[in-house]
Amino acid sequence: MESASVVFHLGPLAITSTVVTTWGIMLLLGFVAWLSTRRLALDPGPLQTLVEGIVSAMDDAIRTMLPQRSQVLLPFIGTLWIYVLVANLTGLIPGLSSPTGSLSVTAGLALLVFLSVHWYGVRSEGVAGYLKHYLRPSPILLPFHLISEVSRTVALAVRLFGNVMSLELAALLVLLVAGLLVPVPLLMLHLIEAVVQAYIFGVLALVYITGAMQSQQTVLDSDKEGGT
């Protein structure tokens, strides 16, 4: 709703605070990744243990959905999880606002998910095999498949944006109505919401991509079950 404040102009391009905050998050994540993988050891230090714990927790979560090929999806889904979580939590730092509270950022992330659904689907099924799943179970359902492709992408973007933005707005309104420390419980809610929304964004992306990757396989499985 509120337009992000312009920090500086790069030629005709206005660089808003959202973009600058995202750069900051990218630098931070890159720096932590560099720092933690600088001296990899079999007997890990505290930082390496922490990062290994995070990565293996994400790997476990993906493995429950897609047991055979979790390594294929770990880079993309893990990046989404970490980025969205850090971006949501950025809003708690005074003076900064969450990049995910801007519809442009969440629309970009949702577009990325939309494209990678087809990318992973085509890579695992082949073009013809992937496109055929639009005609299943019956060609009459083709328009509904196409509508759901668009609507779930829009829903992905609007959900994250709406949640983050509405919580920030609610804290602001309470601050206007009541005193200085009154919004603190709301900020704690913001903390929970940030984690839950990051989890949900990643899991939904995972569900969509897994659906595209397994579109052929489930049919084969059900055929086998039906045959025997």
Added chain:
Amino acid sequence: MSDMTWFTILSTLGAALAVAIGVMFPALAMGRAISQALDALARQPEAEKSILRTLFIGLAMIESLAIYVLVIALIILFRNPLLEYLVK
């Protein structure tokens, strides 16, 4: 009353009613989903992981309906595209 007054009254009413009604039904749906999930958990505690994962995805789907209502209400209140016809 002038057109502007009517516009203000009606858009405020519309936004308040939209949020009131639009939150009521997702709340009912979420309550139903959570109670069913608790039922399933009580029957099969060993399936906790998959039940909770499905519950969270379902809650997110239901919640997004309420978020749509909020976005529409905020558009009505702050960026109503019909306002320019009135001002012009």
